[in-house]
Amino acid sequence: MERTVLDLWVGVFVAAGIAALLILALKVGNASATFNVGDTYRVSAEFDNIGGLKPRAPVKSAGVVVGRVDQIQFDNERFRARVMMNIDKRYQFPRDSSLSILTSGLLGEQYLGLEAGGDTENIKDGESFKLTQSAVVLEKLIGQFLFNKAAEGGDTKK
């Protein structure tokens, strides 16, 4: 085979391979969402129970992704979970905003819901949200429900 034709085919092959990798990274994967990590600020919050929240879970406000969970630690002094998150610099929130752990769909993944408060001052890098609501633990919910039912049953017997 002639050398120029060979070079052409190999060039096409390598270019197609790199294009496939780029498609995988940008169209299939979330590389485009992860690249702009430079302009975020870091805040934290404490929860009694984080349920199934995982690092990289989205932080959503009004359903829009505004940041991502970065780290989850256990505070051994207060026995609570400390969740660090990176929030996009474009979005600023009042200091008294509240965070709750929610589930997308019936069986979906858990995410942090951010409800804006009414404070005039915005939260800054390194600070923490004070108002938090823990994840709903299904077993506790069922236990409470059964307890209430039992209590009701006791009342009617009287």
Added chain:
Amino acid sequence: MLDRLAAPLRRLGRQCINAVWRLGYASRFFLFVLMRSGTSFRRFQLVIKEIYFAGVLSLIIIIVSGLFVGMVLGLQGYETLQKYGSAEAVGTLVALSLTRELGPVVAALLFASRAGSAMTAEIGLMKATEQISAMEMMAVDPIARVVGPRFWGGLISMPLLAAMFSAVGVFGGYLIAVVLIGVDEGAFWSQMQNAVDYRDDILNGVIKSVVFGVAVTAIALFEGYDAPPTAEGVSRATTRTVVTSSLAILGLDFVLTALMFRGA
């Protein structure tokens, strides 16, 4: 009496020694290939020729099988997921199974039978027709001239082929799920992008395909170089290449998966 008792033990011992000797020989061969690959980069045209034979000529089988694997995943995934009312997750299913496992593994299996067997047969036949000895007579190092470029050509081709396999497979899943069945297109892509991480899934898939590329080409070249210089020897070596490299791919895949995705 004692001799008859000792015979099976002696046979076992000989087999073990042979296996270890062969492993050592293969490792030394591999080391020689790496040490003498300077020539491959100084005369890169040789590598380009091998990329053409191992990579470009494997394109059709890779693309066609990728398309069909993606389409089957789309169909089967949809059948099961729609029972739970989450047919949109079919995009996630197709993309994750392709980038993590099927892309590198199936592409490597196809590569082993398409390109690996050809490498073994070629080198085995060169040895049988005494071309390798002729090179040595002319003071041309056959490992640097024949084996090295094939090794690097296969190593460069393999990740590219696996990436194309995955990309075409995702497109096949898209064709079935969105175009044919009518799953919502936006949900298909957005759920996929939410679930697939470019570092955890795509980069790990690329690492896997590089490892498989090394394993397949090293096995194929060693079997060819080690083949007895007869017609029967070459045919046996070719068979052994396909069997050994397929087993190596599947075994390595388990080890790599266990290392990469352990309970993450």
